[in-house]
Amino acid sequence: MSQNRRNAKPTRSGTLNFKVNEPSELLAFLLQKMEGRSRNSVKSILTRGQVKVDDHIETKHNYPLQPGQVVSVLKNKVAVKESTLIGMKILFEDNSIIVIEKDAGLLSIATETEKKNTALHQLMDYVKRRDPRNRVFVVHRLDKETSGVMMFAKSEKVKRKLQDNWKELVQERTYVALVEGELKKPEGTVKSWLKESKTHKMYSVQDKDGQFAITHFRKIQSNKQFSLVEVNLETGRKNQIRVHLSDIGYPIVGDKKYGAKTNEIGRLGLHAKILSFHHPVTGQLMLFKSDMPKSFLTKSR
Template sequence: MSRKQESLNTAVNTVDEPMELLPYLLKIMSKSSRNSVKSILTRGQVTVNGQMVKQHNYSLQTGQTVAILSNQAAQSKSKLIGVSILHEDEDLIVINKNAGLLSVASKRENELTAYRQVTDYVRRSNSKNRIFIVHRLDKDTSGVMVFAKSEKVQQDMQNGWTEVVKERMYTALVEGEVKKSSGTIKSWLTESSTFKMYSSPVDNGGQYAVTHYKKIQSNKDCSLLEVHLETGRKNQIRVHMEELGNSVVGDKKYGATGNPLRRIGLHATALAFVHPRTGEIVRYTADVPQIFLARSK
């Protein structure tokens, strides 16, 4: 039925025939009760091709990999604050970072950060383990972030970032009703001495930036946008939304009038890139915060 290997406190199985997920798990975990298998699914301990799946009737296809995280490893992950792990292998850890959590250390050494949380997590199994940040998210932006487990993987990904990354999708909750159903914003971005980015429609020596957006839903107060980055400049979405006339909710630095969410309305929803070891394109997603959906109905 499947080929099995053990790695990183995770049992990894390769599917040999199409079937639904729960029956598949019951077969490969024949020594476990039906209720315990269902609990493992409910707790998010099962991934299919690196993506967490909780649906009992999820349709498995031949060749897919089903990974089952051990209870001990799941408990270790549950100790994380403001971070949940979306995927882990021998080269990478992909997380969903909560808003309000810094990506990396600030001047206050003891401040809680995503980097510190994930470092503590990998050192629970080996005190010599290290992680290396591949890219960052702003403190008040939530969503998908990637850490490397070696400096070589970090450098390879960062040095070839433009070629390695195939998709960067964000979800933005912006002020007001965006009139157009979709659009593209192009400009040159420069940074002031106060670390604020400014947009110019003509080349002023800054960095060229391109943002594509599509309206998902809206009301008179807010619009929910799916945003794709063609370039990845500092604060690019935030600047371009201000230029559009619909600042990101809560983003007072770039024109927002209020902060009803007590965070900015920006979430890194999906990241697709070439895996440094396999050369295959992998894609990881983090669910859009429910408050974004509720505010824009």
């Protein structure tokens, strides 16, 4: 066994963890650590979304690594094909719903350019292994670069009930955001009507010509450069948090689309921390939490 493989720390889930000791690019680092694999094999592992840097999935070959970071790699391709969910884990499942914790970097659903490396596609494969007739349905979405709690339905009927009664069934949707700048107000509320441009960018208008959106925020901690903010959604519009925080002058870290100038954590600084709702069949109040990424805390201290 090579020195590199001995330095890797395998976990129970079949993941190899490598500590970064000096600056490097991701592909070069992996080729060094996984010297038993061909260059094409390592590239495939990256492309499939099997590599995490700290708390997010990373597929870019030239992603810059810094000392102290941890690179995690799924142990083998067989595990992917058989049972492993990449970039996500199941928090709860019954006959009606599946609740997952999604990593940053994983699409919720397919796009024109990516069909398979999505939460929906993986869950569909997962339920079909038990019974080919099983299905999974999208209830709501998280942006690709947003991590945290997300729910899917296991039937069309349950999906419709959740979507048609979303405001009544969902009791809490709380996010944490790492934003640029030192937030002056301890808390506040942003209200606007949101519209979408031809380039698919959301923006605020004040003339009621759009979808009404309400975002509540509370400062957790801050320094001169960054603030950690808890965000509670009263409405669930596309890119709502990203637009509203940018509107008040504090764009989310890594969100170049909405005015961010920095990306020191290598991902979008937005995480779905809490999802609480009444079960669509039993009526039971359920609450799911996902720990905020450590990088959010360290950058805002």
